[in-house]
Amino acid sequence: MSSPYVSVELRRLVALRADYLCEYCLIPEADVLRNQVDHIISVKHGGATTADNLCYACIFCNLQ
Numbered sequence: 001m002s003s004p005y006v007s008v009e010l011r012r013l014v015a016l017r018a019d020y021l022c023e024y025c026l027i028p029e030a031d032v033l034r035n036q037v038d039h040i041i042s043v044k045h046g047g048a049t050t051a052d053n054l055c056y057a058c059i060f061c062n063l064q
């Protein structure tokens with residue numbers, strides 16, 4: 001099973017790719033609390049901690 005830990009480099013890559021917007025609701029990071037890197041398929045469901053399984057999400061979308 002892949003580790004859920006997202007490295008600083010991977011976090012930066014995902015944030016840059018998303019242009020620092022939440023990829024679900026497009027809220028800019030500055031308007032909310034710091035956006036988070038979210039696993040699209042969770043680690044417990046077999047998702048990997050790789051760039052193609054990560055997206056940038058605000059706290060509101062991440063909690064859903």
Ligand SMILES: [Zn+2]
Pocket residue numbers: 022023024025026027057058059060061062
């Ligand atoms: Zn959002």
